[in-house]
Amino acid sequence: MNAGGLPRTQGEGTRAVRRADGGGLRAYLRGVSIVIISMLASARHLSYNRRTMRIFWPSPLPLALLAGAALFSGVGPAAARAEQTAAPAPPPATLTAAQMSGAVSIDAMSVPTPGELFAALGKQIKPNWSAAYRGPLTAAYSDRAQLALNLGGLVADGYVAVEAQDSQQVKNLGKDILKLASSLGVSKEILERGKRITDFAEQNDWNGLREELEATQNEVKQAMEAKRDDELITLVSLGGWIRGTQVVSDAVLKNFTPQTASVLRQPAVVAFLRAKLDKLPARLQDEPLIKKLSAQLADIEKLVSFPLGGTASKEDVQKLNQQTTAMVNDIVTKI
């Protein structure tokens, strides 16, 4: 693989190069300046023999200053060049606990898309993706939190249709997404995206569709941010994650192996979503639907937090599927 002709190296880590900050050169200049000043300071004590044309240093002090300046200057120009070309120290090969706990988590990168999860699952089994379809949403939601949750769920449905390579289903879902976005007041921003989804579906450009679905979701989130509806952004991600996990847990249950089940391991994602829910405004946290989802997420976190190298048992996968199915039903039932 050659990404734009860039040089590549195999193996661990990257070589670090010590930055050239000119420190050596400045030290040299300081040293020279000190030498000159010490010479001039003692110049009044210099004597010049006109006959022999020799200069005499009458005191050891200037010589001491000279010697000190030479030591103080540290590196001369040759040493400064050597510093810049010296072998660089490699960066640390591990992260400390402090660095890991201080790591940034952001919605756009720390929450994986359903497409990533489906891609990982698809490498192990061939799920019947069309069996995971659900009927169109018929309710006219008025609650904005519920709208946001369902919007996320519809985007996840789009990924399911892409996996099934069903262009008609993708187009149908594109229209449903646009309808919900309209209810949220952000349809203008994603009108163009809706057209692109239809175009990609007609061209059977499945990779393009996966990127377009995420871009549509992100555009909705940006529009929400612009309208100061930031709290809804978390709910869009949550709705998509719940629906995606429901689909995958069902597929794993029907094709259970320990290796297949291990794909469900995502403790940090659930922890991130729970933390985001805890930061929602009080009026949203008090909504019965949000309270219920929050409590259910706490149970789910235990089910997807098995140790590294381990896997979920079939019973746990079944519980996970039941839990996420119940959550999806709560989300689609009009408040």
Next chain:
Amino acid sequence: MNNGSLSSRSRRLLRHSTTFLCCAVFAVAAIPSAPLAQAAEDTSGETDARVDALELAGALSNDGYKIRDGHWSGTFKAGDAPVLAVNLYAGNQYYFSLAATDKAKKVAVTVFDENGKLLAGELISRDNERPLAAAGVAPEASGPYYVRVQLLEGQPADFCLICTYK
């Protein structure tokens, strides 16, 4: 051995030279030792970095990688090592593509597992003007991972990190 003293004219000349050189020394000492102060960058820097990161990620998409729409942008300086928490799935292959604005000269991106251990993988880099770096990994276990970005050489600069997967 003293054989007479300098003339008064020479002493005046010496005095003036000393004053001049003292000023020169203070000027040299006033040069900041390291460019640690973060320059105020406008968002166009982050946009430029994102364009470059997308270009690098786009080259990878020729091999079947899908580009995630989200990105992580910010400003870093030498000595910083910002870390991003992500969730990766076993079976998938990922590339994390990093770009920085032209005040940076060399950048690096590395991926670590949940125990902080470096994940071996493929590394790509381009130094000097608008440097780029990418790290390709194929995790063996699903779960949390950490992506570290670094400015190895250059002045504080804007950066952008993009993820691709297949």
